[in-house]
Amino acid sequence: MFSHKTVNIHLQDKSEWFLVENTPIGKVPTIQLDDRIFFDSLIVNYYLDIMYPETKLNPDDPYQLASDKPKMVDLNVWPHMMRIPHLAYSFSNQEVELSPDRFPAVTSWINNMEKVPAVQQTNLDKDHYKQFIESYIAKKVDYDVFIEE
DSSP: OOOOOOOOOOTTSOOHHHHHHTOTTOOSSEEEETTEEEESHHHHHHHHHHHOGGGOSSOSSHHHHTSSSOOHHHHHHHHHHTHHHHHHHHTTOGGGOOOTTTOHHHHHHHHHHTTSHHHHHHOOOHHHHHHHHHHHHTTOOOTTTTOOO
């Protein structure tokens, strides 16, 4: 593993240095290695998959690609899907709740994804997410709210 520095970018008010030095279109996440810059989730994930072949998320073998183990597509979709139950909780809105009776395949997939160690390490609890949504609506977002020192 190489040494790295994490810099959180305020998504509603991106710094000038970030836009000039990293990506003029302001995409995150961004990885900078010397003078090479990779940005946008899909590109960064593809780059990391190539650089760390021992944990490949897009196997070259079609049989492995078809296994039940989560792949890159699952992890790319996860951040969006995990928000649905959190939003239902944040707004006390049962209409957007994902009940197993109505959405058995989706809720089963979510339950399986929640068992993935990488998901467990980065998953947000619903109360912190609600706090984030409230700060977002108030236009006083603290993007570091989930960071534990």
